[in-house]
Amino acid sequence: MIDAPATPIGALPRGLGAMSLETCGLGMRFGGFDALRDVNLKVAPGTVHALLGENGAGKSTLVKCVAGFQRPTSGSVLVDGREQAIANPVVARELGIGMVYQHFTLAPGMTVAENLLLAGGRVPARIDWRRERERLAAFLDTTPFRLDLEAKPQALAAGEKQKLELLKQLFLKPRLLILDEPTSVLTPQEADEVLGHVRGFALSGLCTVVIITHKFREVMAYADDVTVLRRGQAVHHAAVAQTDPTKLAQAMVGGAEAPSEVVDADAAMVSAAVASPGNAPPALEVQGLSAMGDRGTLAVRDLSLSVAPGEILGVAGVSGNGQRELVEALVGQRARAAGRVRVQGEPYAARREENHRLKVRSLPEEPLRSACVGDLSVAQNMALRDFDRPPLCAGGRLRFSEWRRRAREWIADYGIKTQGENAPIRSLSGGNVQRAVLARELHGQISVLIAANPVFGLDFAAVREIHGRLREVKRQGGAVLLISEDLDELLELADRIVVMSGGGIAFETPAAQADRQTLGAHMGGGH
Incomplete structure (x- = not known):
């Protein structure tokens, strides 16, 4: 992968390669409601870690605290073993944390090339477009995704938009990549292509991946470890090789029932x-x-x-x-x-x-x-x-x-x-x-x-x-x-x-x- 746009002057010291992530006693309170309660999570570097849970279980709140969109009311976030105060998304980006959201965040009237450059956060007053197009084309050659740099998102299919969202983050060479329901608009082939590339990216040691999903098949096929959240608490941690969809479903709902997609009696x-x-x-x-x-x-x-x-x-x-x-x-x-x-x-x-x-x-x-x-x-x-x-x-x-x-x-x-x-x-x-x-x-x-x-x-x-x-x-x-x-x-x-x-x-x-x-x-x- 080619060099990403330079980090802003005064950026935090940034490590190299895949990041280790840990939360200790993380809590998030909104008024009288505890969205997160004493959440302990460990994500090993160079792995794909899945987050499962029902709506309202705290998954999005957890990753937003890591990505700097929310400040936890208690507990701490550790990056590479050192506690970090991630005050906002700019700090998160400087640390090497990127996030692909469930809903598109593209500028619809701008080209693919312009959206990729905007992802860096800082764009020079004058752009050498010949040089930048060459740089972007070289970047795309390192990925399995082919997009027309001159196309605008409004002309792209949903699957192509999702690929562009992922490319925006990969262009910045993140050390930790957070994906929120990344396959909801993709065909099975596109989903396998995206998740396969993301897993290969993690296994290369370049990046750690945290993925929010509701699909057991994706967890079992592409994740190394999984954490289940229920009512704001982390209730189940396991290596994927040592669990199965039935156990995960039981942890999600707190009962002894298997999901209908697993045991379809x-x-x-x-x-x-x-x-x-x-x-x-x-x-x-x-x-x-x-x-x-x-x-x-x-x-x-x-x-x-x-x-x-x-x-x-x-x-x-x-x-x-x-x-x-x-x-x-x-x-x-x-x-x-x-x-x-x-x-x-x-x-x-x-x-x-x-x-x-x-x-x-x-x-x-x-x-x-x-x-x-x-x-x-x-x-x-x-x-x-x-x-x-x-x-x-x-x-x-x-x-x-x-x-x-x-x-x-x-x-x-x-x-x-x-x-x-x-x-x-x-x-x-x-x-x-x-x-x-x-x-x-x-x-x-x-x-x-x-x-x-x-x-x-x-x-x-x-x-x-x-x-x-x-x-x-x-x-x-x-x-x-x-x-x-x-x-x-x-x-x-x-x-x-x-x-x-x-x-x-x-x-x-x-x-x-x-x-x-x-x-x-x-x-x-x-x-």
């Missing part, structure tokens, strides 16, 4: 209990569907698919290939330019009356934005689907006491954490908003359920619960169209998988015969 029982849907007439049938995108071009192109009763059809694809527009066209939030949709053999235009009569339900991504009215109460949002029907309405009069009674019942049944049924739904956490929408949409008999990234951003316990609810819909004979950017989720839940690319269906396979690499090739536009 529920799915096996469901498969045995439900007859094969292959010969059943479709519960949902889409033929030649097209829909315009937000930029005035076709986002969904002549798409056809069908889902049988008692079947989960998974739709895979890298973000931006028409999945969002497909869901919106199906549920009535986007106009259809062509094609037809049938439910139980009847034409379906996603009108409210049709939803009731044909028993169609939906679990949208970002439910607070797409399926709720934020200022209305939990009880009022739970009543949006049937507020004008018995028992919520009688004799033309709305029965608000019945709205509240049912809401209290659902809050208890679904374990929704809220100050009460009268609290505004926007006051709930993302997982609890999703549970509230889930309670509403899964009430009563279901013929078709359209679920779009239903567990995105949710913690481990919420993921298990929602996956169980989807399986229950299938067990009772409902058809589930599951659109997800998480291939592991689709391989776990679906009976069949189709891949969306360029607004259409590029590939289809029974899930039992699905090959991760083949799916990834079609997701990336290859064959």
Whole structure:
């Protein structure tokens, strides 16, 4: 790797090669809430160390303390055995600490070359672009990633943006690299490429890597050691070679249950209990569907698919290939330019009356934005689907006491954490908003359920619960169209998988015969 931009004048003394990292009794308090409590962590130099934990377990808070974005309220951070006061990200960078965030931090109107130079923190008043392009091209030759230096991030695919985020940090030759969910927008091949390169970088002795992930497969394949955080405390440390996903899952949730992706007994029982849907007439049938995108071009192109009763059809694809527009066209939030949709053999235009009569339900991504009215109460949002029907309405009069009674019942049944049924739904956490929408949409008999990234951003316990609810819909004979950017989720839940690319269906396979690499090739536009 070539020399990175010079460190600012007055920088802290910087060591060479991979860094050792240790936290001793680290604590972080926000008001009366302890985000971290007495966390002890040791990361050996030249290793990949994974951090696991549910949402809110303290993972992001921990790495932000290391990267200088937050000052811990107690405890200390040791770099190469010496305590360091990392007051801000500039100090962290001078020590050799870099971080790739879950969300993109690129300057969209600037080129790849300009984004790489900006990563150094200081740019001269005059830039010798010929020299800098030669330097950047030489740097790219040391990595497995090929990006056009003149391209702008707004023209890059999500996977290319993630690679650019990683390249920004590698260009600075970090001694410690922190990665926050680095593969969430990548195809399987891209994920393996990125993590393989990062692991090779660590094994070379040039860098130490700390990776936050929720995927057990990535931990087992690419990490040397793993630490599990639960409720702000480090509850489990292990060498990856001496642990397994079941133990890690138990540490995450504090119980004796194995994750459904590891021990999938529920799915096996469901498969045995439900007859094969292959010969059943479709519960949902889409033929030649097209829909315009937000930029005035076709986002969904002549798409056809069908889902049988008692079947989960998974739709895979890298973000931006028409999945969002497909869901919106199906549920009535986007106009259809062509094609037809049938439910139980009847034409379906996603009108409210049709939803009731044909028993169609939906679990949208970002439910607070797409399926709720934020200022209305939990009880009022739970009543949006049937507020004008018995028992919520009688004799033309709305029965608000019945709205509240049912809401209290659902809050208890679904374990929704809220100050009460009268609290505004926007006051709930993302997982609890999703549970509230889930309670509403899964009430009563279901013929078709359209679920779009239903567990995105949710913690481990919420993921298990929602996956169980989807399986229950299938067990009772409902058809589930599951659109997800998480291939592991689709391989776990679906009976069949189709891949969306360029607004259409590029590939289809029974899930039992699905090959991760083949799916990834079609997701990336290859064959």
